[in-house]
Amino acid sequence: MSASNSADRPVPKPGVMDIAAYVPGRSKAAPGVKLWKLSSNETPLGPSPTAVAAYEAVASNLERYPDGSATDLRQAIAEVHGLNIDNLICGNGSDELLGLLANTYLAPGDEAIFTEHGFLVYKIQILAAGGTPVVAPETNYQSDVDAILERITDRTRIVFLANPNNPTGTYISDEEVRRLHAGLPKHVLLVLDAAYAEYVRRNDYSAGIELVSGHDNVVMTRTFSKIHGLAALRIGWMYGPIHIIDALNRVRGPFNVNAAAIASGVAAIRDRAHTDKAVAHNETWLPVLTNALTDIGLTVTPSVGNFILIHFPKDDPRRTAAAADAYLTKRGYVLRAVAGYGLPNALRMTIGPAEANEGVIAALTEFMDRG
Numbered sequence: 001m002s003a004s005n006s007a008d009r010p011v012p013k014p015g016v017m018d019i020a021a022y023v024p025g026r027s028k029a030a031p032g033v034k035l036w037k038l039s040s041n042e043t044p045l046g047p048s049p050t051a052v053a054a055y056e057a058v059a060s061n062l063e064r065y066p067d068g069s070a071t072d073l074r075q076a077i078a079e080v081h082g083l084n085i086d087n088l089i090c091g092n093g094s095d096e097l098l099g100l101l102a103n104t105y106l107a108p109g110d111e112a113i114f115t116e117h118g119f120l121v122y123k124i125q126i127l128a129a130g131g132t133p134v135v136a137p138e139t140n141y142q143s144d145v146d147a148i149l150e151r152i153t154d155r156t157r158i159v160f161l162a163n164p165n166n167p168t169g170t171y172i173s174d175e176e177v178r179r180l181h182a183g184l185p186k187h188v189l190l191v192l193d194a195a196y197a198e199y200v201r202r203n204d205y206s207a208g209i210e211l212v213s214g215h216d217n218v219v220m221t222r223t224f225s226k227i228h229g230l231a232a233l234r235i236g237w238m239y240g241p242i243h244i245i246d247a248l249n250r251v252r253g254p255f256n257v258n259a260a261a262i263a264s265g266v267a268a269i270r271d272r273a274h275t276d277k278a279v280a281h282n283e284t285w286l287p288v289l290t291n292a293l294t295d296i297g298l299t300v301t302p303s304v305g306n307f308i309l310i311h312f313p314k315d316d317p318r319r320t321a322a323a324a325d326a327y328l329t330k331r332g333y334v335l336r337a338v339a340g341y342g343l344p345n346a347l348r349m350t351i352g353p354a355e356a357n358e359g360v361i362a363a364l365t366e367f368m369d370r371g
Ligand SMILES: *Cc1c(COP(=O)(O)O)cnc(C)c1O
Pocket: 041, 092, 093, 094, 095, 096, 119, 162, 165, 166, 193, 195, 222, 223, 224, 225, 226, 231, 234, 235, 236
């Protein structure tokens, strides 16, 4: 009899109790001050008005199960991105899809690789699936293809790559992603998490559609939580080879995407003008924030997303990330502490509305100037 059979209460399977539960970005400021939530990379523009209208319309049919295949949503995604609907699957947020991938392709003892400051959900889902997380160091807060390839073993089954990465905001070029793929054994699955792809304005970047189309071991995940402003509804999607879509469809819940999500998602992805507006807002503020904070003596990792990673001085106990976090929170600006990502002396700031961005610049200028 194994040890767990003699336990006097139910015991989670190995791996589960090693998980550090995900801590979402805070959404409370000090009492009495206006809250500016800049902690979860949500869009300052909100969702498309047509998506809100579609959401409201669903209220008159709540007794009905949703379409378990999310056909309308997959059709809209297929049209907008020029993809085959059969190669698409939707999830309750892309987080669900990441979990389905881990649960479908990892058996106990199998390894999955992610980068040093990679998105925390990967580690959680790997452990929940009974797999072994393997961390590849980054170079200058950027994913390092050689470091990933060096960590491939006989047990490797998945490589998770956030591109751009959260919380660093950095990306690697299409050429580098292809070099990574070329170095993987054919049975290792490459998961390209492109949650921020819409924001990237770089000629050498690709979200990975072409790589998925040409290979049996690559998938790309996307989300409606960021540029489409529908984080509350939990909608993610994945583009992948038919054999992987088929496997995930067996494992997922039969109605994993709800009716409000399907209806709103269709409207959101078709509103190209709204997406363009969000990109333009980001294009304006990304350099302004980066330059202003650099000018006052902070270090900002160059970002291609809708957020920036701000590093505080190493040797100044009055100007630590924790002190800045408290200083900003008191004034209503809630950023994201990223110690859980191995970045104890940094804060991640979502690019917000103009008033919030200006407010953070002013507050951090005072913070750095005070004696
Ligand atoms: C925000 C984010 C997601 C999106 O998660 P959802 O479950 O779709 O809300 C996925 N990957 C990364 C790297 C993210 O930052």
